[in-house]
Amino acid sequence: MRNAKIAIVGGGCAGLTAAITLAKQGWEISLFEASSALGGRARSVRLKNTTTHALDNGQHILIGAYSETLQLLATLGVSEKQSFLRLSFSLLMLTQSLSRLKIETSAYLPTPLAMLIGLLLCQGLKFSERLAAIGMVLRLNFKAYRIALDLPLADFLRQQGQSKNTIDLLWEPISLAALNTPIELASTQVFLNVLKDTMASSFDLSLRKNSDFLLAKQDLSKLISEPASAYLKRHGVDIKIKQRITAISKSDDGYRLIGAEGQDMFSHVVLATAAHNAGQLMVGFAELQAELAVLAKFSYQPIYTVYLQYPTGTRLAHPMIGLANGLGQWVFDRGQLCQQNGLLAVVISGAGRHQKWTHEQLSQAVELELKHSFPNLGEPLWHKVIAEKRATYACTPDLARPPQKTALPNLYLAGDYTYANYPATIEGAVRSGLACAALIGANA
Numbered sequence: 200m201r202n203a204k205i206a207i208v209g210g211g212c213a214g215l216t217a218a219i220t221l222a223k224q225g226w227e228i229s230l231f232e233a234s235s236a237l238g239g240r241a242r243s244v245r246l247k248n249t250t251t252h253a254l255d256n257g258q259h260i261l262i263g264a265y266s267e268t269l270q271l272l273a274t275l276g277v278s279e280k281q282s283f284l285r286l287s288f289s290l291l292m293l294t295q296s297l298s299r300l301k302i303e304t305s306a307y308l309p310t311p312l313a314m315l316i317g318l319l320l321c322q323g324l325k326f327s328e329r330l331a332a333i334g335m336v337l338r339l340n341f342k343a344y345r346i347a348l349d350l351p352l353a354d355f356l357r358q359q360g361q362s363k364n365t366i367d368l369l370w371e372p373i374s375l376a377a378l379n380t381p382i383e384l385a386s387t388q389v390f391l392n393v394l395k396d397t398m399a400s401s402f403d404l405s406l407r408k409n410s411d412f413l414l415a416k417q418d419l420s421k422l423i424s425e426p427a428s429a430y431l432k433r434h435g436v437d438i439k440i441k442q443r444i445t446a447i448s449k450s451d452d453g454y455r456l457i458g459a460e461g462q463d464m465f466s467h468v469v470l471a472t473a474a475h476n477a478g479q480l481m482v483g484f485a486e487l488q489a490e491l492a493v494l495a496k497f498s499y500q501p502i503y504t505v506y507l508q509y510p511t512g513t514r515l516a517h518p519m520i521g522l523a524n525g526l527g528q529w530v531f532d533r534g535q536l537c538q539q540n541g542l543l544a545v546v547i548s549g550a551g552r553h554q555k556w557t558h559e560q561l562s563q564a565v566e567l568e569l570k571h572s573f574p575n576l577g578e579p580l581w582h583k584v585i586a587e588k589r590a591t592y593a594c595t596p597d598l599a600r601p602p603q604k605t606a607l608p609n610l611y612l613a614g615d616y617t618y619a620n621y622p623a624t625i626e627g628a629v630r631s632g633l634a635c636a637a638l639i640g641a642n643a
């Protein structure tokens with residue numbers, strides 16, 4: 200054990216990753232989590248009177264390019280085969296006028312080629328629209344997915360000659376799922392970063408799987424926080440749940456956490472909360488004005504998930520189907536994913552008129568949309584809306600992110616918002632946790 204004591208504030212993916220990495224190296228660690236369970240924004244929620252299964256706070260999709268998340272899960276002993284349905288990149292989008300877009304890619308070709316052929320053969324776009332999409336991808340490949348000046352994605356797509364139809368059916372759904380920010384506001388550069396990792400601009404066949412979708416076959420807590428918690432306990436980490444840290448004080452002896460049980464002093468603190476919570480904890484320190492100024496520019500976007508339980512025989516044609524031009528954007532068949540037969544999860548990313556509605560009104564509107572798209576659906580037995588009002592920060596053009604190392608010695612920031620290349624994702628959170636652990640190790 201080293202002569203240092205690390206406090207990690209926040210038990211989401213970032214805090215868990217930092218704790219796992221540092222625990223493996225033998226540091227003494229206490230992890231403080233405000234809520235009654237670990238997992239943060241990627242967790243399961245058990246609801247009364249709905250189901251014996253847990254629901255996720257929101258349907259999470261991973262992609263093959265999430266290399267660090269997959270590596271972390273492997274460290275925790277989570278078997279990818281048992282835990283995920285891995286699908287080659289394919290899209291099925293249904294519109295309210297009952298037209299559809301369908302793209303399928305071959306699993307045997309290198310990604311750029313598979314994508315280009317997938318676009319060329321896709322159903323639902325005119326030939327000229329397919330050529331314009333292919334042209335844009337080729338130009339992006341040529342420029343290594345970099346643009347000189349960041350701008351809202353909607354403007355970029357129009358400049359690139361993408362039609363309204365292509366934007367509505369192809370780029371907007373992908374962008375909303377990845378950035379959770381309406382395309383009129385979303386950062387083009389961050390979208391391109393994700394596209395680049397997904398499409399792997401090289402013809403290296405080993406990167407072929409970067410564009411796969413990984414859909415969880417079990418609830419999020421079983422996938423991430425429960426194995427992480429077991430791992431941390433085995434490695435001697437002191438996990439303290441229901442302990443909200445309300446302030447941090449600093450003296451020559453180190454840091455003290457206000458709100459924590461006991462009077463322990465810590466040599467290092469990792470603030471692994473969401474951005475707005477981190478700002479509240481940093482407010483007292485004059486040294487952190489630069490970080491606070493960056494955080495003051497953040498705004499947030501919601502994600503609503505409408506769960507509708509249909510009779511158990513209900514099954515969609517695919518586990519994940521896009522819904523364009525309506526309220527719902529994606530529908531997931533949780534029967535095909537995690538044996539929650541008949542349970543459909545409809546995701547609505549980003550701000551919209553639905554935020555003003557009651558959950559009852561929203562469920563009814565989504566139910567009607569589903570009935571329109573899938574006329575054979577029966578009547579739902581129950582519904583439940585989970586509204587994450589600050590699901591992610593808005594990923595807007597040129598949004599500055601605070602680095603993991605702060606101006607205060609041994610005080611670090613972890614969290615999806617600190618990983619500047621990516622939008623708010625599990626992978627961004629995991630990478631930020633790894634970066635913090637590396638900084639602590641390097642300065643030890």
Ligand SMILES: Cc1cc2nc3c(=O)[nH]c(=O)nc-3n(C[C@H](O)[C@H](O)[C@H](O)COP(=O)(O)OP(=O)(O)OC[C@H]3O[C@@H](n4cnc5c(N)ncnc54)[C@H](O)[C@@H]3O)c2cc1C
Pocket residue numbers: 208209210211212213214231232233234237238239240241256257258259260261442443444445471472473476502503504587589590591613614615616623624625626628
């Ligand atoms: C509905 C929804 C759907 C999403 N879909 C996807 C997806 O498909 N793919 C994807 O990759 N990502 C998705 N995300 C984003 C992903 O969940 C987040 O980016 C990631 O979980 C963030 O992890 P984090 O550790 O940075 O922050 P958090 O998960 O927010 O963890 C911070 C933790 O700190 C705790 N905390 C806060 N303040 C204090 C305090 N004062 N004291 C102690 N503890 C405190 C919180 O309770 C929380 O547990 C989605 C998010 C939501 C909400």
